[in-house]
Amino acid sequence: MASIFSRIIAGEIPCHKIAENDQYFAFLDVFPCAVGHVLVVPKQEIDYLFDLSDELYAGLMAFAKQIEPAIRKAVPCKRVGVAVIGLEVPHAHVHLIPMNSMSDMNFHNKLKLSPEELAETAAKIRSFLN
Template sequence: MATVFTKIINGELPGRIVHSDDRVAAFLTIAPLNAGHTLVVPRAEVDEWTDLDPEVWSHAMTVAHTVGRALKRAFDAPRVGLIVAGFEVPHAHIHVFPAWSMSDFDFAKVQHDVPAADLDAAHQKLLTALR
């Protein structure tokens, strides 16, 4: 059965995609730590990042780097956080988000039920910064 991430990548579920190529896609999460929180997800449905093909992982990190630079500009953040956790969805992914302090890395503080308009605004802001 396809993961929720695969369904977003394939357009079966809605997603605010900011990057897509033949190896990875990047899209905003609906439960962000901060506005602009983006997931970089390999198309291959591999649960643990350590089991991914090293070339795919390297490419995912390159995309995360590009997204991170754009997040920093778009949200005027002093830092950009990067976390590989992988407990919430069994599909390897990289969390990339604007950060102002170490408390921004606390997944207990994710924002649930963010209004769609706020997610859309963050999506547009990031797309503009990626151009």
Template sequence: MSTVFTMIINGDIPGTFVHRDDRCVAFMSINPMTPGHALVVPIEEIDHWIDASPELSTHLFEVSRRIAKAQERAFGCEKVGLIIAGYEVPHAHIHLVPTNEMSELSFANAAAHVDRSDLEDWAARIIAAL
């Protein structure tokens, strides 16, 4: 059975993408902790991030680094926090969260709803900064 991330990757449900290549995608979180919160997700359905090949892990973290640099430019944040939790969806993913203080880096801050127009605006800002 496909994960919700696979359905987003395949276009079965909407996603607001900032990156796509043959190994991974990055799209905006629909439950962002802060504006600009993005997820980097391997196309391959891997449940636990430690099960990814070393090559895929390297690629995921390089893509994450590039996107985080763009988030810094786009949102003027102090740091971009990175979280790999792996409990919400059984498909490995990296959270990239623009932050100005540690307290922003908490799932307790996740928005229950965000307008699609906000996601599209944040994505456009990241893409422009890439």
């Protein structure tokens, strides 16, 4: 059975897409740690990040690095934190989380944003992509 991320990539489940290319996909986390929390995934469904080929892993990080400046411009923050948890969805993924303090990366204290707030945040991030 396809992971929820594969179903999002396939368009079966709606999302607030940030960017995609032929190998990678980025979208807003609908249960974010902070406003602007983006998930970056390879389109190929592989459960564990360190099971990715070296090329796919490096490409995933390079894709995430292209998105980071847009997040930082759209959501004023000191840094964009990077986290790999990998237990909640069996599809390798990287979290990009705007942060002003360490508590902004608290995965036990998720925000509840409206669909309108998510759409506005996604549009703002996309507006800063090169």
